[in-house]
Amino acid sequence: MMVGLMSLTGGEIKIDGYSITKQYQKAIRNVGAIVENPEMYKYLSGYQNLIHFARMIPDISDERIEEVVKLVGLGARIHDKVRTYSLGMRQRLGVAQAILHRPKLLILDEPTNGLDPAGIRELRDYLRQLAKDEGISIFVSSHLLAEMELMCDRVAIIQNGKLIDVRSIKQQSDDQAESRRFIFEVGNVVEAIAIMARLGHPAEADGQSAAIAVEADRELVAKLNAAFVEGGVSVYGIRAQSKSLEDQFLEMTGGEQIV
Amino acid sequence: MFNFAGLVMNENMKIYRRARTWVMLGIMLLLVLCISVGTRLIATNLPSMWSVFNWESVVGFLLITVFTTIVAAGSVADEFTTGTIKLLLIRPWSRSKILLSKYISVLLFALLQTVLLYLFLLALNALLFGYDNSAASDSIAPFYKGTAAVYFIQYFFYHFISLIVTATMAFMISAVFRSGGLAIGLSLFLILIVNSFVGLFAILNYAWVDYLLFIHLDLVQYLNGTPLREGMTLGFSLAVLGIYYVVFVALTWFVFNKRDVAA
Numbered sequence: 001m002m003v004g005l006m007s008l009t010g011g012e013i014k015i016d017g018y019s020i021t022k023q024y025q026k027a028i029r030n031v032g033a034i035v036e037n038p039e040m041y042k043y044l045s046g047y048q049n050l051i052h053f054a055r056m057i058p059d060i061s062d063e064r065i066e067e068v069v070k071l072v073g074l075g076a077r078i079h080d081k082v083r084t085y086s087l088g089m090r091q092r093l094g095v096a097q098a099i100l101h102r103p104k105l106l107i108l109d110e111p112t113n114g115l116d117p118a119g120i121r122e123l124r125d126y127l128r129q130l131a132k133d134e135g136i137s138i139f140v141s142s143h144l145l146a147e148m149e150l151m152c153d154r155v156a157i158i159q160n161g162k163l164i165d166v167r168s169i170k171q172q173s174d175d176q177a178e179s180r181r182f183i184f185e186v187g188n189v190v191e192a193i194a195i196m197a198r199l200g201h202p203a204e205a206d207g208q209s210a211a212i213a214v215e216a217d218r219e220l221v222a223k224l225n226a227a228f229v230e231g232g233v234s235v236y237g238i239r240a241q242s243k244s245l246e247d248q249f250l251e252m253t254g255g256e257q258i259v
Numbered sequence: 260m261f262n263f264a265g266l267v268m269n270e271n272m273k274i275y276r277r278a279r280t281w282v283m284l285g286i287m288l289l290l291v292l293c294i295s296v297g298t299r300l301i302a303t304n305l306p307s308m309w310s311v312f313n314w315e316s317v318v319g320f321l322l323i324t325v326f327t328t329i330v331a332a333g334s335v336a337d338e339f340t341t342g343t344i345k346l347l348l349i350r351p352w353s354r355s356k357i358l359l360s361k362y363i364s365v366l367l368f369a370l371l372q373t374v375l376l377y378l379f380l381l382a383l384n385a386l387l388f389g390y391d392n393s394a395a396s397d398s399i400a401p402f403y404k405g406t407a408a409v410y411f412i413q414y415f416f417y418h419f420i421s422l423i424v425t426a427t428m429a430f431m432i433s434a435v436f437r438s439g440g441l442a443i444g445l446s447l448f449l450i451l452i453v454n455s456f457v458g459l460f461a462i463l464n465y466a467w468v469d470y471l472l473f474i475h476l477d478l479v480q481y482l483n484g485t486p487l488r489e490g491m492t493l494g495f496s497l498a499v500l501g502i503y504y505v506v507f508v509a510l511t512w513f514v515f516n517k518r519d520v521a522a
Binding site: 024025026028029031033035037038039040041042043044048051052053055056057058097 | 262265266268269272273276277278341342343345346347349350351352353
């Protein structure tokens with residue numbers, strides 16, 4: 001919809017100030033996209049695929065093609081037929097065609113689909129670098145929340161076609177630095193809870209292991225640690241428990257069936 | 260408008276970088292080569308180069324029609340099948356121009372085959388049977404005035420016009436149904452099967468039969484002075500073909516521009 005493949009049911013989309021319906025060619029000029037799997041012409045070589053897409057946009061020099069090829073690290077295989085590429089290589093070729101014309105906005109739909117862990121990481125680092133070095137805005141849609149948490153600065157959650165929430169990932173972890181849930185791994189849970197009670201802080205045993213969970217800020221954590229050590233309770237580890245995007249997502253959407 | 264030629268080059272690249280295109284051209288040339296050489300070796304009484312030319316152009320055009328249909332049908336439908344249509348459409352080009360570039364490349368392919376067949380037949384048969392500059396009425400077309408070489412230029416030209424209409428039909432089916440197999444199957448069915456019943460239709464004494472596409476696809480009937488139906492003229496046939504052509508093109512463009520390309 002954002003790139004004009006489907007007609008809009010309502011509202012308007014503007015990219016760089018141009019309406020996608022009325023000034024399609026100007027709007028799309030600044031956009032690069034990979035829609036689902038990066039489908040390329042399998043009977044052409046990677047290089048021919050890039051030539052193909054370069055011809056559709058004015059002023060793409062051969063040097064730019066070489067540059068992009070180097071950027072996505074396909075140099076050695078670029079003249080082989082796409083048929084022989086692995087999924088990761090096709091994905092990289094997909095990225096190459098999307099950034100060929102130096103777009104201001106890069107739209108990726110499920111970019112990590114079918115990639116191996118190394119490929120996912122590579123793609124993520126690469127996208128981050130692109131956003132930083134070339135100043136490209138990147139718009140990603142995905143259902144892999146953990147991946148999005150690592151990849152994005154801001155997330156928007158859409159449920160049943162309605163925008164539920166937009167939030168910044170960084171900001172949210174800063175907020176939580178103030179007071180959040182900490183897990184203490186201790187040698188003697190009963191003793192530790194007793195010490196906590198004496199200090200006037202409710203604590204609970206954390207189910208599975210020899211650990212207790214506390215709501216606390218940084219200062220309190222240090223104080224508790226000192227109290228445990230004084231009271232003869234061995235502390236093996238302290239860690240902060242942060243809510244993952246997934247938890248927040250389920251909270252927000254009420255854990256309903258998402259279709 | 261910037262480089263539209265680039266789009267056509269793209270489409271040409273997608274046609275000629277595929278092995279199947281070369282296989283098709285190879286089959287065509289090999290087949291007529293076999294016929295010529297075979298005739299040369301077997302015949303005790305050597306036929307004139309133009310009669311061999313004549314048989315081979317019938318066979319050749321049958322193949323050209325089939326191959327052009329395959330390419331025309333694949334042109335749009337393959338992009339949908341592989342999903343590349345999405346990458347193709349999100350460029351600063353209107354859909355009409357992308358479609359036009361595909362259409363042009365299909366017509367160029369048809370033209371290439373036609374010219375190639377003509378030149379190949381001319382060279383091959385002149386070589387094997389000796390060039391003869393006789394009038395067409397001597398061997399193949401009793402009513403035609405002029406040399407056989409000129410007759411065949413006209414013959415090929417008429418066939419090329421039918422070829423354009425056929426290719427446009429396949430192209431339309433391809434764009435409307437987005438399925439290459441359906442486009443190939445349906446077009447070939449219409450062309451090959453219905454054509455064999457054309458004779459039957461032609462005898463029917465109804466006015467509407469005059470407006471059937473298939474009655475008019477074979478323009479060579481006018482060259483030989485034997486129209487399928489009485490009173491039909493070349494001008495009338497061209498007009499009917501023209502109307503069908505406009506409808507095909509309009510429908511293709513309309514559907515392609517309106518369609519949602521689901522992700």
